[in-house]
Amino acid sequence: MSLAYIYIYFLNCICIDNKNYPITMTRPCSVSASPVSFSLLAAAAATVFLLTVVATTVGAVEKVVVGNGDGSTPYEIALAHKSYGKVHTIETSNEHRFADTSDPEMGHYAANFHLEYMAVRGLADLPALILETVDEPYTGTYYGRDDFNNGKKATTPLGRVPVLTHGEFRLHQSSSIVRYLAKYFSLSGITPEDEAEIDVLYETVKELFGGHKFLKVHPEALEAAVLAGQALPEIRYATMTNRGQYSELEQSTAILRVFEEVLATSQTGHLVGTDLSYADLALFLKLDELAESDKSPHWVTAPEFTRLAAFYNNIAETDGVERFLAHGRRMPRIERCGGEGAAGDYCYKHDRHCCVAPPNSPLGDGEEDPIPHVPEDEYHPGGGEEL
Numbered sequence: 001m002s003l004a005y006i007y008i009y010f011l012n013c014i015c016i017d018n019k020n021y022p023i024t025m026t027r028p029c030s031v032s033a034s035p036v037s038f039s040l041l042a043a044a045a046a047t048v049f050l051l052t053v054v055a056t057t058v059g060a061v062e063k064v065v066v067g068n069g070d071g072s073t074p075y076e077i078a079l080a081h082k083s084y085g086k087v088h089t090i091e092t093s094n095e096h097r098f099a100d101t102s103d104p105e106m107g108h109y110a111a112n113f114h115l116e117y118m119a120v121r122g123l124a125d126l127p128a129l130i131l132e133t134v135d136e137p138y139t140g141t142y143y144g145r146d147d148f149n150n151g152k153k154a155t156t157p158l159g160r161v162p163v164l165t166h167g168e169f170r171l172h173q174s175s176s177i178v179r180y181l182a183k184y185f186s187l188s189g190i191t192p193e194d195e196a197e198i199d200v201l202y203e204t205v206k207e208l209f210g211g212h213k214f215l216k217v218h219p220e221a222l223e224a225a226v227l228a229g230q231a232l233p234e235i236r237y238a239t240m241t242n243r244g245q246y247s248e249l250e251q252s253t254a255i256l257r258v259f260e261e262v263l264a265t266s267q268t269g270h271l272v273g274t275d276l277s278y279a280d281l282a283l284f285l286k287l288d289e290l291a292e293s294d295k296s297p298h299w300v301t302a303p304e305f306t307r308l309a310a311f312y313n314n315i316a317e318t319d320g321v322e323r324f325l326a327h328g329r330r331m332p333r334i335e336r337c338g339g340e341g342a343a344g345d346y347c348y349k350h351d352r353h354c355c356v357a358p359p360n361s362p363l364g365d366g367e368e369d370p371i372p373h374v375p376e377d378e379y380h381p382g383g384g385e386e387l
């Protein structure tokens, strides 16, 4: 296998394996968990002290974010590098469960979970979302291509990431990680039937949003039709064949309709049963990406998908989910840049939730968030209380 081929394979995996989505970040927990510089530790200690004072004077401080030495979030650091391959491992750490500073146990609360991946969203996005949704402290390590290839790769199972370490237990294969976390945090149903159905829906999400060889959602076609107020085709996925010829709009409509119809039978707005499941979260991530301004931001307004839109909005407003979208620990989106094939790379780009680039950001290209989530005057570089 030529080097060029290996390179292309690697790139393809990043963007095509699961069709989307390296840096180190630590969500919650002890500052010492992160191999950061001494000055950062000093800054962290000062922050913790300050927030302890604040906590005891104005009430509970739920979370403290300790930045990356220069105060940037992983998101901003990655964005500043533009191309993900240039990003080296980044550590951030966050104090968590800090509310009761009089409880010595709290001060020693350490993350049990460690998630490792490359500095993109990809196959670690859902595991991270699960941990964030259940408000579980974890450490995330996201590697740049160089760091991964020059050392890390040799240490991971099958030379691949994501890898989840839970105490002494080490697990790879993204879907296995998702199921393990979901089971651990009761997001995978109670009865065997619910568990199986949630599994089915998760597999369906993966298949229809990237896994299918022939059918997929085409955001541009969908956006054009919805914006034009056009009635969407009445086609259903169940009547389509894998190799049949369907327009981009037909494919897109049929795929979204699968989930609209599932939700039509739901009493609670969840895909299965009464409670939030990992299948809900998996679908949410796909719908959220679809809603980006460069995809199909108006899909939520289509009269054909009212249940899906309500589902999407409800989950987006869930505490942990809302935080995850905007806190800066999530990796940025990527896009192809610098040419085709081995000549090209993947570059970072903004998403509409996170995070306004700091003034004089090395981004320097005037790229604006089309729908800024955090107004620039409310942007506080350098950690502090989480939004």
Ligand SMILES: N[C@@H](CCC(=O)N[C@@H](CS)C(=O)NCC(=O)O)C(=O)O
Pocket: 009, 010, 013, 014, 017, 118, 122, 123, 153, 159, 160, 161, 162, 172, 173, 174, 175
């Ligand atoms: N089926 C595996 C795929 C793992 C995989 O191929 N991960 C890619 C990143 S998306 C990787 O580690 N690539 C490293 C390489 O190609 O050297 C999973 O779902 O976890």
